[in-house]
Amino acid sequence: MDNNCKNLSVTTVNKASELINPLDEALSLEQAVEPCTMVIFGAHGDLTKRKLIPALYSLYSQRLLPDSFCVIGLSRTQMNHDEFRLSMCQAMHEFADDVPIDKDTLAQFANCLYYLPTNFGDNKAFSALSLLIDELKVKHQTRGNNIFYLSTPPSLYIQIVRQLALASLAGTKSGKKTPWPRIIVEKPFGRDLASARLLNQELHQVFAEHQIFRIDHYLGKETVQNIMVLRFANGIFEPLWNRQHIEHVQITNAETIGVEGRGAYYEEAGNLRDVVQNHMLQLVSIIAMEPPVSLDSEDTRDERSKVLKSIRPFDLTKLDQYIVRGQYGPGCIGGQKVPGYRDERNVSAESQTETFSALRLYIDNWRWADVPFYVRSGKRLAKAITEIAIHFRRAPHRLFHNTREGEALDPNVLVLQIQPDEGISLKFATKQPGPTTHLRWLSMDFAYDTAFGTTTPSAYERLLHDCIMGDASLFARTDAVEQAWELITPVLEAWAAGPRLDFPNYSAGSWGPQASDNLIAGDLNAWRHL
Ligand SMILES: NC(=O)c1ccc[n+]([C@@H]2O[C@H](COP(=O)([O-])OP(=O)(O)OC[C@H]3O[C@@H](n4cnc5c(N)ncnc54)[C@H](OP(=O)(O)O)[C@@H]3O)[C@@H](O)[C@H]2O)c1
Incomplete structure (x- = not known):
């Protein structure tokens, strides 16, 4: 048996070394990515500097961008191409902490960047964009393939989409495969069901669904993608992944930061819109989905969408039993005093905006009937952490009865x-060494950075690369976005119509309001101590 295993691993290593010749790999990737121009609307904004340019540079330095590639940035600020290049190089030094910067490579990359000062309300500006795209199509041989990235305030999305159509830049929705237009839309995708539907309708006037890439950066994270691998590439987990073996699921998304100068935005959004409607529900859909028929983007998105469709709508007559909210007051985090939400800049002193929410969800299908999915998410909590904890059912019989009270009753938690x-x-019970039988709960840990000795790529890197490859698996589809809003919009409306709450109701640096503990305690469960 051992010998067989050894032989097998030698064969695998030999095969792998034959297959993964770095040059071959680079060549195959070059063939797979098609030439294109990426047009970034809002190129002087925070997202472009913090995330998009570092991600594009990292892909460029790994030769994962097409050779024929360029970027056109647009925003109101007056700059020429060189000033834009300089500003993006400065942003790299300021924000790209995890990306090693090579001076020469950065200079080469910067040569692919262009800039057009533009007000998106101005029709003529889009004619100028059209001319620049044509010029660069020849210069960089991009073959007329364009990716339009909407990195602007969401109020401008529809206007830009219409302008693209008017300037004949959106290409066609016909079956013609090349040249292709694609559009990347940043969250939020609407602020309720009606506005999400309107945005989708406007996008569909101009782009086919397979050309629309709605970014939910959580889906680009390595561990989130690894959930699929863990579940569907291993034989041991999937047989347990159901109501027979899983007692409940806890998802925690805790931030220690406050609104970081974005008070005006957050006042309009709140936690439910900002995080739960998109990121948290996407995590639920990946944890709960059925195995897809294939890894084709439509097959995986079909399965995620079915989960969202199966989430039980909230009973509005007993809303507090299923969802509660909070707002932080002043407190202390990491030994530092921090102000309350209402003391933040551009936040009303009477604000009713929630900075925390906790939900108890049920997925009404064969696999998950009656298994609670608890989700909590908030700002200014005790620790910055995002995790999904799968709580398995306890062992059915307490065999080790002479152990300390309660010891044998813990569940296994993945x-x-x-x-x-x-x-x-994975948390499991072991026997503590010694002449008596005492159980000790230990955990078997796997950490990405130590296991692979490399930093994981940023979510934006993965998602931008996927978009260039035309793979929409990790992007949100129209039906999923609308299903999530269908669930959340009635809650937002009920909250808005209901009585004012006595906010703040939790201190910065705590784990949220008492109501959050009560929500889960009703099922005789408790949030994990993190
Ligand atoms: N920042 C993040 O980490 C983050 C994370 C997730 C999602 N998002 C989403 O990404 C989008 C962009 O966010 P951001 O933080 O980058 O916003 P931002 O810093 O406010 O940047 C907005 C950009 O849009 C440009 N702009 C605004 N109105 C314009 C107009 N009428 N014509 C031309 N340009 C105009 C601004 O140009 P000027 O600066 O030249 O005036 C600026 O470049 C938003 O939808 C946001 O919700 C951001």
């Missing part, structure tokens, strides 16, 4: 840690 340190751990 934790998928998403941030800050990506990894997986």
